[in-house]
Amino acid sequence: MTISAIQVGILHYPGALLSAVQGMAEQFYLANKICHQNGLGDVFQTYIFDSRQLSNPLNQPAGELQVIILPPCLDDRSYLAPENVVTDWVKQHHQNGSIICSVCAGAFVLAKTGLLKGRRVTTHWALAEEFARLYPETEIDCNKLLINDGDIITAGGLMSWIDLGLELVAQFTNTQVMRQLGKYLIVDTGPREQSYYRSFTPRLDHGDEIIVRVQHQLQRNFNNPIMVKAMAQQAHLSERTFLRRFVAATGLKPTQYLQQLRIQKACELIEASGMSFEKVAEGVGYEDLSAFRKTFIKITGQTPKEFRKRFFRAAPASAETQKQ
């Protein structure tokens, strides 16, 4: 069985993460090698397009591009205002049937084309709020690492071009080749979620002074039993008003907020120490290990043990420690 070559175009715009641009090309190069071992021919043909020379690119692909990739952007703000020539180029190819993929901030470039209206997409967790504000017509889920929506594929992290590449390899060859490639690159091929990597950083700049005071209070007392009624009393507000104002200020209900806070602290204990889960649960204010576990999974998307396996590493001898 032979598969006709898939033409992949990687768009190199100013500020693009070079390791992603080069990395995807190299990834497809290696994918081809694995394909050869499996009796498939060259499956992928990769072209890097310089965004400043889109009208007459150096390497012209033979036919239409099946896949176009918008890499992450390291440069702080340039992804917000891509040039018209870029967005037009992307729109044109999408109309001709290309699958458009974005990684991290590349989603902003893609959104600028208007192709994301009514779509489900993802981007880096740190950019989620901004994206939601700029493009309210697009449903964004930054707990996902990769969303394959048919003709639009979006990936979240700065390094998620690896995951995107694997997804494309799986799609255009098969899962076995994809897994072989993963083993060769020494990367995991199982699905992941951004929620594994996300941490809770409460916002304090919302302007509601009374609620800020409650937030500080919670920051100190999260490991004690806390009731909404008590918080409301402390704030000298009726329970209903407190609730409303808390949600308006923080975007979270009080219990949700408290859960986020507790689980965040739990994560820090788990990833930095070998403390038993029982002690961790107790330490962040849960009497019951089972309840703790349930909440942990809801928020992080993985079990405590998986979290520890993923992040815990015995502290190495640091530069300072070595000197002494």
Next chain:
Amino acid sequence: MTISAIQVGILHYPGALLSAVQGMAEQFYLANKICHQNGLGDVFQTYIFDSRQLSNPLNQPAGELQVIILPPCLDDRSYLAPENVVTDWVKQHHQNGSIICSVCAGAFVLAKTGLLKGRRVTTHWALAEEFARLYPETEIDCNKLLINDGDIITAGGLMSWIDLGLELVAQFTNTQVMRQLGKYLIVDTGPREQSYYRSFTPRLDHGDEIIVRVQHQLQRNFNNPIMVKAMAQQAHLSERTFLRRFVAATGLKPTQYLQQLRIQKACELIEASGMSFEKVAEGVGYEDLSAFRKTFIKITGQTPKEFRKRFFRAAPASAETQKQ
């Protein structure tokens, strides 16, 4: 507390994996950003050296380089014979106190300098045999992904420059900054092993026809109870002779070989299907789940569940399946 800047040199030689060269520079750039957030100044200063212009590089670092990185090599054979100017340069810096790091095939360049005599290092699993043959005075452990031996740090996989970068960040700042960087990049910061990614591909080109026949026999019957005595009989050899010739031909004792074979099959079942571990154990010839488990851990370095979490992914709609 401020830390004086660490000068990092990345050596760009012909055939180097560009994503690694660029990626490490970008990784340190982001590490600096995280350092700023933590009240440390710029910690890392990165220079990319073109191996063809080592005598008068474009960007000269102010002081001595603390760290030198030899990236992976995509080009098939060029890493075997690095130019003298490269090895001399590396040796010179090592003498002046630089930490020398290699990734993947970069270990061959490093080995060529002679600095690895008597050292414990790692490289990509696919290159392990060749390395052991070329540099018998170096202890190589390709089950490890990263070996930090003080002034020599070696990493295994093509993408392990990410792990190497994290290791350096942890060493020259602290674990917390390293973990923050990992969360930002959306990569795991816990330790991994190459054995997670290694698969067993028996060699059949050793020339001992009788043993090859036994190997083929095993390939078909691995899921049945098999005894060395029976294998020997089948090969019309005495048990003692069979053993010797089997080891000479395959490099493994018959039971080791059978274990490798069975666990390899188990891995394939686990990563491609949702089959229960009990069924998997049975399917590859283990009556006892506990024994299977023990062997699995011995060979792969992780538990069956961890393995499944790392690699299992529901098969996506492939290009062909979609067409129908």
Next chain:
DNA sequence: GCTGAAATTGTCATTTTTGCCCTTTTTTAT
């Protein structure tokens, strides 16, 4: 200072969720 619309707050019955207790199953370690 008054007025009236808009925003905020308070009350309360209803619905939903949470945390804790328990048991069972799965996975891991000895």
Next chain:
DNA sequence: ATAAAAAAGGGCAAAAATGACAATTTCAGC
């Protein structure tokens, strides 16, 4: 084989969140 740890699930009372509506406050415009 046995013990321990981790994960999953069900039941339940208490707590929290919701929606509707009434009461109050705010404040621009007259």
